[in-house]
Amino acid sequence: MTVFGFGEVLLRYTPPNYEQLKDTHTFDVNVGGAELNALITLAEFGHKTEMLTVLPQHALSHIALQKMYQTRVGTEFVKQQQGRIGTYYMEESFGYRSGKVIYDREHSTFAEHGNTVVDDLATQSGDYFIFTGITLAVNKTIREQIVSVLTKLKQQGTKIVFDINFRSNLWTKAEALPVIQSVLPLVDVLFFGKKDATHLLETNDEHDDIETCAKTIQKQFDIHLMASSNRNIEQSTLQGITLAGEKFINGKAYPYTVLNRIGAGDAFMAGFLHGLVKGWQLDAVTDFATKCSVIQHTTNEDALNIEENAVHNLSSHFGELKR
Template sequence: MTVYGFGEVLLRYTPPHYEQLKDASAFEVNVGGAEFNALVTLTQFGHSTEMLTVLPNHAMGQLALQRMYQARVGTQTLQLVNGRMGTYYMEESFGYRSGKVIYDRNHSTFAEQGESVLKHLNADKGDYFLFTGITLAVNPSIRQQIVEVLTQLRQRGVKIVFDINFRSNLWTKEEALPVIQSILPLVDVLFFGKKDATHLLETNSVDDDMETCAKTIQKQYNIAFMASSNRDIEASTLQGIVLSGQDYFEGQVYAYTVLNRIGAGDAFMAGTLHGLLKGWSLTQIVDFATKCSVMQHTTNEDALAVDERDVFHLATHFGELNR
C-alpha cells in the first residue's frame, strides 16, 4: 500500500525572531506544501509514500528534492523541468499581531505543468491518493480533468483523500465552488472546517454545530469518512472530530502552545490516515491525530517528523522533561 500525494512542493521564507516582513534583512528557508507535509509524517510512521509533483531543474529545486530525500518520501514520479520555484513569504504572528502570508507561486513549474505527472501514476487497489484544494487553486489545468482522474482511480480501487483547504488569496469562491462540488461525490476521506460548510459549500448555517455540519455534507455527497481539527485560537485549544458512517465522535480537547502554526492541519490529516490504515477505533484515531497537530505547533518545520511512540507519549504537563 502506498499513499500518493499530488501537489506543489514550495519554499517558505520567514524572517527570524518574529520580525515583520517590511523589516527583514534575512530569511529562514523551509521546504513544505500541504500534501508533502502529510507524506513526511506518514513516512515517519512507516508507510510507503510517493510525491507527485514538478520541480524546477536548478538549485532551488534541488534544495526541495534534497529535503524529500532526507524525509524518505518517494520521488519516482517526480519531474524536473525548466521553470521557477513556487514560494511564499510568511510573517509570524506575535501576541495580538496577526501573521501574514504573501504568495509568489504563479507560473511555477507545478502551476504550469503539475498535471503531467498524473500520466505516470501507477496507483492500484488499496493505495491512497491525497490532494487538497490548494492544488486545485494553484494549477488551473488540473481542474478541467480532476473528475476524470479521480473516477479512473476509484475504478482501480484507489481511495481518494481530499482536504478542502480553501485559500481565498489563491482563488475565489466562485472559481472554487463548482470544482469542489464536482469532486466531493468521488471522495472517500474528507477533511474540512466549519467555514467550509457554512461559507464555501453553504450546506449549513453558522449556528449549526460540527456534528450537524459533518452529517449534512456526508448526506449530500455520500462521503464515507470525514474529519476535522477544530482550533479555538482564543483559548489555544484543539479538538478533533470524526464521522464514519453514522458514528460521530468528538475527541478530547487539548491545549497547545504555538511555536509555529504551519502544517498543524497537515499533521492532523497524517495522524488520521495513519489510524485508518492501522485499523484503529474512532476514539484512537481522533486522539492520535489531535496529538499530532498539537505536536506540530511545537516545531519550526513545516512537517511533523516524529515516531509514533513520540505522539503516544505526548507530555501531559507543560515543559515536562523525560530523563
C-alpha cells in the first residue's frame, strides 16, 4: 500500500527570533507543502509514500529533494523542469501581533507543469491519493483535468483524500467554488474546517456548529468519512471530530501552546490516515490525529517527524521531562 501526495513543494523563508519581515536581514529556510508535510509524517509512521511534484533543475531543488531523502518520502514521481521553485515568506505571530504570509509561487515549475506528473501514475488497489485545495489553486491546468484524474484513480481502487484548504490569497472564491464542488462527490476522506462550510461552500450559517456543518456537507456531496481539527482560541484547546456515515465523534479536547502553526492540519491528516490504515476504531483514530496536531504546534519544522509511540505518550503536563 502506497500513499501518494500530489502538490507543490515549497521553500519557506522565516526571520529568526520572531523578527518582522521588514526588519530582518537573515532567514531560516524550511522545506514544506501541505501534501509533503503529510507524507513525511506517514513515512515516519512506517508507510510507503510517493511525492508527485515538479521541481526546477537547479541547486534549490536539491534542498527539497534532500528533505525527501532524509525523511524516506519516495521521489519516483518527482519530475524536474527548467524554472523556479515556489517560495513563501512567513512572519511569525507573537503575543497580540498576528503572523503574516507572503507567497511567491506564481509560474513555479509546479504551477506550470504540475499536472504532468499524474499522467504516469499507475496505482494498485488500496492506495491513497492525497491532494488539497492549494494544489488546485496553484496549478490552473489541473483544475480542468482533476475530475477525470480522480475518476480514473477511483476506478483503480484508489482512496481519494482531500483537504479543502481554501487560501483566499491564492485564488478567489468565484474561482475555487465550482472546482471544489466538482471534486467533492469523488472524495472518500474529506478534511475541512467550519469556514469551508459557512464561507466557501455556503452550505451552513455561522451559528451552525461543526457537527451540523459536517452533516450538511456529507448529505449534499455524499461523502462517507469526514474529519476536522478545531481550535478553541479562548480556551487554547484543540479538538478533533469525525463523521462516518451517521456516527459523529467528538474527540477529546487537548490544551496546546504555539511555537509554530505551520503544518498542524497536515499532521492531523497524517495521523488520521495512519489510524485508518491500521484499522483502529474511529475514536482512537480521531484522538491520535488530534495529538499529532497538538505536537506539531510545538516544533519549528513544517512537518511532524515523530514516532508513533511518542504521539501515544503525549505529555500530560507542560514541560514534562521523561527520563
